[in-house]
Amino acid sequence: MTAVAKKKLRVATVSLAGCFGCHMSILDIDERLIELLEHIEFDRSPLTDIKTCGPCDIGIVEGGLCNAENVHVLREFRQNCRILVAMGACAVGGGLPAQRNHLDIRDCLQTVYLTGMGVQRGFIPNDPELPLPLDKVHPLHDVVKIDYFLPGCPPSADAIWKFLTDLLAGRTPSLGHGLLHYD
Amino acid sequence: MSDKLPQPAGLPIFLLDGHEIPFQPGQTVMQAALEAGFYIPHLCFHEEFKPHGSCKVCTVKVNGRTVASCTTAAAADLDVESETSELRDLRKTLVQFLFTEGNHFCPSCEQSGNCKLQAVAYELDVLSAHFNPIFPDRPLDASHPDVLLDFNRCILCELCIRASSEVDGKDVFALAGRGITKHLIVNAESGRLADTKLAVNDKAMSVCPVGVIQRKRRGFAVPIGQRTYDQKPISEVTISRLQGHPIGHAEDQEGDGR
Structure with a gap:
């Protein structure tokens, strides 16, 4: 067998209830991105601006679930991605947004948009285009099956690189001390 | 590890994953293992306090039965398993429960x-x-x-x-x-x-x-x-912190009612 171009793996990424910090950390793998692009091509991702996820080999999801649209997008990813990865502290455990979980959502919205310090002529946003918030913020595995977890806030570029190169080589990703961080 | 420590002559031993661990009468499996330079994961155990046995993260198999190594008395010829995939999985699940229960x-x-x-x-x-x-x-x-x-x-x-x-x-x-x-x-x-x-x-x-x-x-x-x-990693930190310290020797425990 010679010179048969290996089919590139198709990868989708998205940030749900996240801060895009994990996506910034993907970019932090720097010139290794060029090597990565010899093995993968992007489907839906902030990097391509494709709006819906098609059939993919790997889906990488940053952020947890704080509203109805997050759940919709996560299910779209699960339906289309052979391997689904929860990337970062929010996707893995809810993260910072989940720190509102002990508060009542109505009280939260009223404090932020009506009664909070410095709020003038406030109103609770109700545009039909805005997805409804969930009463609690959930990690991804609360709603769909997740195949791999990549913790970190964000996972370092080296951790992402190790994870992806393991996965692309067909190994179970293994971070080990120094790359495995929850913070 | 153990071969760097002076081997006290005449002490009884038990086996931990095939390694010979000498112990003082009165020591637990955990105390003797740590003193010999072998780390067993633990959370509620602290070398300065009486063993508590509540977190179960230090679970090992002794002669085929699962027990908390921090509360199990060391005895001659015990066959203790610790670093097996079965016990690692068990400990992992216990730790995951702790993450699940709190924030x-x-x-x-x-x-x-x-x-x-x-x-x-x-x-x-x-x-x-x-x-x-x-x-x-x-x-x-x-x-x-x-x-x-x-x-x-x-x-x-x-x-x-x-x-x-x-x-x-x-x-x-x-x-x-x-x-x-x-x-x-x-x-x-x-x-x-x-x-x-x-x-x-x-x-x-x-x-x-x-x-x-x-x-x-x-x-x-x-x-x-x-x-x-x-x-x-905590295994290295714990072993180097405790190196050379006697842990749970009978003479250290006078007056604590045991």
């Missing part, structure tokens, strides 16, 4: 990098809490001028209770409730830490394996990424 937001925790729960989870390659999180509501107690209590992180190891009672003689902490509602409380009529005699130099301030008991205004004096378990 463990590592990125915003002052203790991150110095936290034994986190470090043991790293050691066991825990990548998620696996179970569906409970997100309990546990308000903070910031009433004390120098100390903050963040109950969200408590794993009920009772080390602060033991330290405050046995060393400080103040009985500042206690557990209340049963089952999933069991929780740490402050032993004052008001329930507030400010109304206790807790002081920053108390032993109870330094034994919390997680981030419940925080000295105020110190949280980020050392940046995240440069802390104890960022440098080395």
Whole structure:
């Protein structure tokens, strides 16, 4: 067998209830991105601006679930991605947004948009285009099956690189001390 | 490891994963293993206190039965299994339960990098809490001028209770409730830490394996990424910290009622 171009793996990424910090950390793998692009091509991702996820080999999801649209997008990813990865502290455990979980959502919205310090002529946003918030913020595995977890806030570029190169080589990703961080 | 330590002559031995571990009569499997330079993951065990046996993270198999190594007396010819995939999986699940039951937001925790729960989870390659999180509501107690209590992180190891009672003689902490509602409380009529005699130099301030008991205004004096378990895994840190220290010898335990 010679010179048969290996089919590139198709990868989708998205940030749900996240801060895009994990996506910034993907970019932090720097010139290794060029090597990565010899093995993968992007489907839906902030990097391509494709709006819906098609059939993919790997889906990488940053952020947890704080509203109805997050759940919709996560299910779209699960339906289309052979391997689904929860990337970062929010996707893995809810993260910072989940720190509102002990508060009542109505009280939260009223404090932020009506009664909070410095709020003038406030109103609770109700545009039909805005997805409804969930009463609690959930990690991804609360709603769909997740195949791999990549913790970190964000996972370092080296951790992402190790994870992806393991996965692309067909190994179970293994971070080990120094790359495995929850913070 | 053990071959670097002087082998005390004439001591009985047991086997830990095939290694010969000498022990003093009265020592537990955990105490003898640590003294010989072998790490068994643990959270509620602390070498300065009587074994508690509640977290079960130190579970090993002794002659085929699962037991807590911190409360099992060492005996000649025990065959102890510790570093097997079966026991690692069991410990991992126990640690995942702890993450599931509390609110463990590592990125915003002052203790991150110095936290034994986190470090043991790293050691066991825990990548998620696996179970569906409970997100309990546990308000903070910031009433004390120098100390903050963040109950969200408590794993009920009772080390602060033991330290405050046995060393400080103040009985500042206690557990209340049963089952999933069991929780740490402050032993004052008001329930507030400010109304206790807790002081920053108390032993109870330094034994919390997680981030419940925080000295105020110190949280980020050392940046995240440069802390104890960022440098080395907890197995190495524990063994090098305890190297050369006798642990749980009978002569150290006079007067503690055993």
